[in-house]
Amino acid sequence: MRNFLHLLNSRLSKSILTLGIIFWNSYALAKDVGKGYFDDAPLSLSPELSKSPMYTLVGITDWGKEILHVYGITTIIALIVFLCVSIPILYVLFRFRATGEEQELPKQVKGNYILEIIWTVIPLILLSLIAVPTWQSIFRQDKAVKANLQDKNALRIEVVGYQWWWKFVYTDFGVITANELILPENTPVVFSITSADVIHSFYIPRFGGKLDAIPGKVNKLTYVTPALKSNSGPEGDYYMGQCMELCGLSHALMRFQAVIRSQEAFQDFIKSHNQPPVVTTASEKRGEEVFNLCIACHTIAGTPSANLPSEKIGPDLSNFGDRKTLAAVTRKNNMANLKAWLKNPLRFKPGSLMPDLQLTDQQIDDVSAYIQFSTAKNKD
Amino acid sequence: MHPTEVVHHHKQTNTGVDDRKLGMWILIISECFLFGTLITNFLIHKKSVKPGTPGGIDVFDIEITTWSTFVLLMSSVAMVLALQACKNRALRPFQFWTFLVALGGLIFLGFQYYEFSHFLHNDFGFTTNLFASSFFLLTGCHGLHVLVGTLWLSTIGITSLIRGDRWFSPVSVEIAGLYWHFVDVVWIVIFTVVYLYIYL
Amino acid sequence: MATYLPKTGILSWLTTVDHKKIGILYGASAFFFLIFGGIEALLMRTQLILPNLELISAQTYNGLVTMHGTTMIFLFLMPLISAFFNFMIPLMIGAPDVAYPRMNALSFWVFLFGGLLLNYSFIAGQVPQVGWFAYANLTSKTYTPDHSVDFWILGIQIVGLASLISSINFFVTILNMRCKGMSLLKMPIFIWASMITQVLLFLSLPVITIALVMITADRTFGTGFFDPGLGGSVVMWQHLFWIFGHPEVYILILPAMGIVSEIIPVFSRKPLFGYPVMVYSVTAIGFLGFAVWAHHMFTTGLGPWASTFFSLATMMISVPTGMKIFNWISTLWGGQIRFTTAHLFAISFVAMFTIGGLSGIMHASPPIDYHQHDTYFVVAHFHYVLYGGAVMGLFGGIYYWFPKFFGRLLSERLGRWQFWLYMIGFNLTFFPMHFLGLQGMPRRNFTYAPDQGWEFWNIVSSIGAYITAVGALLFAFNVIYSLLRGQKSGPDPWDGRTLEWSLESPPPEYNFAAAPHVNQVDDWWHQKYVDGKKVSPPYQPTQPDSPPHLPNPSFWPLVLAIGVTLLATGFFFSTTGIYISGFGALVIIIAAYGWSYETP
Secondary structure, eight states, rough: OOOHHHHHHHHHHHHHHHHHHHHHHHHHHHHHTTTTOOOHHHHHOOGGGGGTTTTTTTSSSSHHHHHHHHHHHHHHHHHHHHHHHHHHHHHHHTTOOOOOOOOSSOOOOOOOHHHHHHHHHHHHHHHHHHHHHHHHHHHHHHHHHHHHOOTTTEEEEEEEETTEEEOOOOOOOEEESSEEEEEEEEEEEEEEEEESOOEEEOOOOGGOOEEEEEEEEEEEEEEOOOOOOOOOOTOEEEEEOOOOOOOOGGGGGOOEEEEEEEEHHHHHHHHTTTTOOOOOSHHHHHOOOOOOOTTTTTOOSGGGGOOOOSOOOOOOTTTTGGGSSSTTTTTTTTTHHHHHHHHHHHHSTOOOOOOOOOOOOOOOOHHHIIIITOSSSSOO | HHHHHHHHOOOSSSSOOOEEEEEHHHHHHHHHHHHHHHHHHHHHHHOOOTTTSSOOHHHHHHHHHHHHHHHHHHHHHHHHHHHHHHTOOOOHHHHHHHHHHHHHHHHHHHHHHHHHHHHHHTTTOSSHHHHHHHHHHHHHHHHHHHHHHHHHHHHHHHHHHHGGGOOOHHHHHHHHHHHHHHHHHHHHHHHIIIIGGGOO | OTTTOOSHHHHHHSSOOOOOHHHHHHHHHHHHHHHHHHHHHHHHHTTTTTTTOOOOOOHHHHHHHHHHHHEEEEEEHHHHHHHHHHHHHHHHHHHHSSOHHHHHHHHHHEEEEEEEEHHHHHHHHHHOOSTTTTTTTSSSSSOOOHHHHHHHHHHHHHHHHHHHHHHHHHHHHHHHHBBBTOOOGGGGGHHHHOOOOOOOOHHHHHHHHHHHHHHHHHHTTTTOOTTTGGTTOHHHHHHHHHHHHHHHHHHHHHHHHHHHHHHHHHHSSOOOOTTEEEEEEHHHHHHHGGGOOOGGGGTTOOOHHHHHHHHHHHHHHHHHHHHHHHHHHHHHTTBBOOOOHHOOOOOHHHHHHHHHHHHHTTTTTHHHHHHHHTTTHHHHHHHHHHHIIHHHHHHHHHHHHHHHSBBBOOHHHHHHHHHHHHHHHHHHHHHHHHHHHTTOTTTOOOOGGGGGGGGHHHHHHHHHHHHHHHHHHHHHHHHHHHHHHHOOSSTTTTTTOOOGGGGGGOOOOOSSOOOOOOSSSTTTHHHHHEEEOOOOOOOSSSOOOOOOOOOOOHHHHHHHHHHHHHHHHHGGOOOHHHHHHHHHHHHHHHHHHHHHHSSS
């Protein structure tokens, strides 16, 4: 109990500090109206909240910063208005309490047109302060989409939402992957976002706002990917994303990751992705056979599974061995989790279309080895 | 107390409009939004004809629909005359015009039944394509309104037959009339938007 | 014809057409459904208290999300508001009853059966799991093959019908049945708010009606209005839903604003500051409420022009709203403020609603909304508006008018306890949700991973929810205790300003023994205070001069409502359904004729 109180105490103090910092940051952002953008440094100072991988107040792309700019101005204005309302309320409540001994009625004021006009006009002015940057940023994003669609250097990626995972198609390279979105640093990207079944929503908070993945409609989103962090390893930087629109039973389990890599690493990924898997051990060999049960829904590039004409309803597994996670970024990718998933997919993800194939333990071991090790492109 | 006395019980209202009449006006405003939604939906799906399925231009028989439109319009005229007769306490003309209105509605429904079965015969059904779905939703909803109106006016007519001279309630007739005219006006919009517009 | 029906006992309640009894029925059913909605909320908060908890399955959780939202809006707030409309509108405008007493009863029974049908989904084990907004195409036969969505669709359709009937009724009542001298600009502000609410209702309900018919057709007959595979558009549903859904939000908040505007002057002993401006602002909010629906849809990719338009229109709403807030503060300013429970709730409405309004302005800006949409920030926002706002305001109304309803005061001591439990519990539950939203926590997630850093504020939030639950239990106890043992209130316990306080508590069945006549806003106050000096209040006489003309009780509304429910029930059965629906239609027709030919 004491520990808990201690925790509460320290967290609470940190949170109050966080609030202060958010407000300070908003002020810092608003100060900069029309002068360019802050980088993420001041916002990421917030000690507690920003630890969350989905923290929304860190924009590290051009679009993300643009949004934060409007965000900051709006927050400041909202706070000013809040003070303008709460201070008079508190004052009134303390100043004008009834004592019970009043002999006279208070002054019966029925209204004051001048005052009322004032508090109509001032909000209008404050609103225009929000409205103009809002309006500008909407149209800037619209222009950026049009420009980047024409840009030869831009990367075009088709994002398709499925119940409950994400497909990423690199249209210019014929590369398809799932749930881990690998991006080169400092490159303009245009996402064409749509859905294969119900409405989903594509959101990587640190890169900017969300946009819905709607069946029968393509939404376009663009930004320049951030640079690699100074301390990032060979695998690059990971950024959390998640589906934000209620899309059925396992909506909460529809996560994904964006991975920022260097230009070279990205080119390696593109080149190696469609190479056939390298089968070495006997177990992997047996697993390759077992995988034939999976090819109606799953593809591994360079194998017969890639030659089926039908639309695959399961995630592409071509580079599965390189992925850090499985089941739409809900579990760490290791043999134990993979076997557990194959054993009972619905335990991991209620309502998933992945059936329990009733594989024997031996088969599960083999196919896991095949999927896990043969497909790894970067592990040699 | 006899029912008629209550019906005639005249109450002073703030607006000077009878409560029930005002209510009918509000209902009509609300219905405007109902049909507005349906018509908007139809306009959105005006071109949603799957290849290989019939569209409006393939199945519509503008001549028949024009006739049924004419009948419905004329029934509105009869409605005016029925109300006039009721106000004048002219029993026989009142009954005549009221039943004529109901008959008009019945003929309209007959035309619609014929039209719908003709459409179905030509593989133009509720689920053929979105154009068809929107068409049937809109005209079907209107048809339902005509049906209600027809039942209503028949009821008024039959009541008048049974009670004879004792039953004159201009307000009741006026309310039914308001509803009937509204259903007519809606049909004119539908006729223009749905039937005439595709020939443009 | 139906004069043989009794005036007391259960049968009298089933056949009543008295607006006060129907109001009480509405209020009682609202709190009956609140038990469901509240337990649903507590279950959800318990599941989310720690990451990766498995107390509740994904299926159950999605069901709870849907039913909590639907219940709280359609089966708690709407009928509770309706209870106030029913009880207070005729009393405040000096009318003997509403314009159509039997329609009023019909509206209640239809609502009750709709609500029961919706909640029958729990017994049937097919709870709708698509959210209270039921976005297509998750609602299609493909993605929801069972009947769960049908319960939602038909439940909402029936409840919507009830609201449509009552909206026309109250609108006509207000326009036509005001007492002598009460011109539109002399009506109490609550009546203004009610009138605008009725307009919003009867203009927005037809849109959802058609949308529901379309989704029913999609599910039952296989049309493709919302099926992209057949050329339909899923965004279309969102448009139709929010064209109704956004005015619906104002339908919930405007009456609460009206109630607060009645309470604050009474307990400040000052007239409402800027009455005409308050009237215009209510009207402006109602009008603008129809031009902002797509701000719920910024992330669907509306295009730059539509986004800008809806964003600006949304921001405009804050102008009349801000005006109201400052006018309430000005009403308090210089007054003699009495901190009764009713007033505490009313003041907390102003404060909480301000916070909700300000977060609302934030996501009125599309770029910000791209971050906040579907995160807990939005959950925090609309709970501040609908819970901190509407519910707090309505609780104020209950404490304020309870003596008028039942002739006894609610215990102030328990009331204050409830208020503080609610304030603390509410803010503890929902303020942390702002932080969760900033941390990117998505709504409607049945669980979350421990790697997200969301635990702490979720714990705080859940604790807050339990505190509120204690407050709610206290309120239940207070109501029962006060009904039995509460202090007798007399006609005018608060030194009120409007006509209802000239009546004895509870008012007689015929309301006003002598037809009232008003000269100005808050006429009752001016009858009591002449030149700032209190005179003996001219209460209504206890006996009417002539026997009042009262509408007869009728069982046809009940029968008609049963017919409507049967008609809807048919949709659940594939082969026998047509007979059930047909029988329902027959019952409706019989009831309609019985209705027409009985003496009202």
